Amino acid sequence: MAKLTKKQKEAHSKIEKDKLYSVADASALIKEITNTKFDASVDLAVRLGVDPRKANQMVRGVVTLPHGTGKDVKVLALVTPDKEAEAQEAGADYVGLDEYLEKIKNGWTDVDVIITMPSVMGKLGPLGRVLGPRGLMPNPKTGTVTMDVAKAVSEVKAGKIDFKVDKTGIVHAAIGKASFSADKIADNAKELLDTLNKLKPTAAKGVYMKTIFMSSTMSPSLQLDPKSI
Structure with a gap:
């Protein structure tokens, strides 16, 4: 296993093990633990309780992020x-x-x-x-x-993006940049998560949003509390 750099160790030390963060807290902390020389992308990975192999459990949609993605989309x-x-x-x-x-x-x-x-x-x-x-x-x-x-x-x-659950049941989406304020990152995250909630297939049983992780380019990931959404 590769050794962590000093900055990586510092970033990991700021994360409370086994803690489930609220969207607001995670959005603030992700800025603290991002240490790149470029404007890192902030991403969400949401594991859904669906079976993407079944047509009636496919989750796909679009969302317009209130503060855009921070990326110049060609x-x-x-x-x-x-x-x-x-x-x-x-x-x-x-x-x-x-x-x-x-x-x-x-x-x-x-x-x-x-x-x-x-x-x-x-x-x-x-x-x-x-x-x-x-x-x-x-x-x-x-x-x-x-x-x-x-x-x-x-x-x-x-800032309109489209998303689709992959074959492992995870939706990946970029929701902004580390240079965004914590409030803007949180607003964008909530917009995506709210949209995903509305798209829950009626055929999906049990827990819908199983896990939610927020990370930035090369940063450790933070686990969000699905109950706080």
Whole structure:
């Protein structure tokens, strides 16, 4: 096992073993124990009491974080010419269609979110092997396939994220940056957790939110008290 550095030991010493933290306390402490030279990402990992293999227990959704993610999200709008100006005005980083489809076909995926229109989805089908594994395939359920391109672009730029439970039953999501105030981190965390609570499948039995961990890039994790949500 690798030895802990002085800063890592100091961070671990500030965490009370076996304590379940409230969202507010964890949000304040995560700032104290983050020691990176860059603005670290703050993440939540929520283990849900669901079986993702069953369609009626799949948890997937979108949430607009009140204070954004702190990340400059690069958006590609794959739209027809009549929608290009609308997408550009809304803040899309890349706007076009056939030229970008060709770039993606050749392996280009230097974007965070792709927004498109229903009429264009047929052209994206063959690119599923490139976009699918990277989580870039647009989906009507997450609002990335829509005729209201401007609204979709604006929402993503403002901090709208989509999440999906993985095959182990865990939802991972970035909820901000360590440079955020503790209040902003807490607000974003609560918004995600509240949204997850509303999405509890009726087929899921027993405890829904089993464990919740908050961490930042390279920091120890803090366990939150699900009862405080």
